[in-house]
Amino acid sequence: MKQLAVFAAIVAALTTFQAPAQNPALKAKVLAAPADATRQTVLIGRALINNDMIIMFELEPAKPMWMQMGGKWMEHAVGPGQQFHVEVKPIDPVSKTRISNADVKFEATNKSNGKTISADLHPMWGGSGLHYAVNDALAGDGVYEARITVAPPTFARDTRNKGLWMKPAQGSFHFKLVGGKLVEVTEPGDELARRK
Numbered sequence: 294m295k296q297l298a299v300f301a302a303i304v305a306a307l308t309t310f311q312a313p314a315q316n317p318a319l320k321a322k323v324l325a326a327p328a329d330a331t332r333q334t335v336l337i338g339r340a341l342i343n344n345d346m347i348i349m350f351e352l353e354p355a356k357p358m359w360m361q362m363g364g365k366w367m368e369h370a371v372g373p374g375q376q377f378h379v380e381v382k383p384i385d386p387v388s389k390t391r392i393s394n395a396d397v398k399f400e401a402t403n404k405s406n407g408k409t410i411s412a413d414l415h416p417m418w419g420g421s422g423l424h425y426a427v428n429d430a431l432a433g434d435g436v437y438e439a440r441i442t443v444a445p446p447t448f449a450r451d452t453r454n455k456g457l458w459m460k461p462a463q464g465s466f467h468f469k470l471v472g473g474k475l476v477e478v479t480e481p482g483d484e485l486a487r488r489k
Contacts, residue, residue: 319438319467320480327474330354331376334421337439338479340464341386345457348441348464349382352475355428358417375428376473381414382424383443383462392458396444397425405435434473439466 328335330352337350355371355378362369379399383392393416400411410432414425431437443462450457469477 319465321467321469321477322480323477324475327471327476329474331473334380335475336478337468337475338464338466339481340466340479342443342462342464343460345386346392346443346462347384347386348443348462349384350439350441350464350466350479351380351382352468353378353380356419358415358426358428360415371428374430377429377431378426379412379414379429380421380424380426381441381443382421385457391423392443392446393423394448395425395446395458398442398444399427399439400442401431401437401439403432403435403437406433408432431470434470436469436477437467439468440464441466 331354334351334353337352339347339349341347355375357371358369359366360369361367381397381399383395383397384390385392397414397416398411399414400409402409410429412427412429414427417424417426419426441464443458443464445458445460466479467477468475468479
C-alpha cells in the first residue's frame with residue numbers, strides 16, 4: 294500500500310511538471326515571490342547577442358506616452374486592457390551606453406494557450422533613459438517564449454567600430470504569468486554573468 298502511494302505521488306509530480314522554457318538554451322529563474330509588473334518594474338532577462346550587444350527586457354505598468362503623431366506631439370493614452378509596458382534596452386557592453394536609432398520588434402507566444410502577440414517598439418525616453426517600448430495586454434496567464442529583434446542601428450560608426458551591429462540581433466526570453474503576476478523569468482547565461 295505504501296509503495297502504491299509513493300508511485301501515485303511520482304505519477305502526479307511527473308504529470309504536473311512542465312519544462313521551464315521551450316528553448317533549451319533558456320533557463321528559468323523562479324522568483325522568490327510573485328512579482329506584479331502592473332505595479333513595479335520586473336526584469337525578465339538580459340542576453341548577450343553576437344558578443345557585441347546586450348538586450349535587456351523588462352515588464353512594468355502600462356503608461357501614457359508623449360509621441361509625435363501626424364506631425365503633432367500628443368499624449369498617447371493607455372489603451373483598454375493594456376496592462377503592461379514592454380520595455381527593451383539594447384546596450385553596448387563595452388561603453389555601457391544604450392543603442393539608439395534601431396528598429397526593435399517584440400514577439401511573444403504563450404505556450405499554454407497558443408496565442409502569439411507581436412509589436413514594433415517605439416523609441417522612448419523615460420525615467421530609465423533611452424529605451425524602446427509599447428503598452429500591451431499580453432495573452433493571459435501561461436508560459437511565454439519571447440523574441441526581441443534589434444535591427445542594425447542607422448547611425449554612423451567610427452571606422453574602428455565599422456563591424457558593430459551590422460546584422461540583426463535577436464534575443465530569446467522566457468517568463469511565466471500566473472494570476473497576472475510573474476513567477477518565472479529568464480536566468481542570465483554564464484557568458485553574460487562573466488561580462489558584468
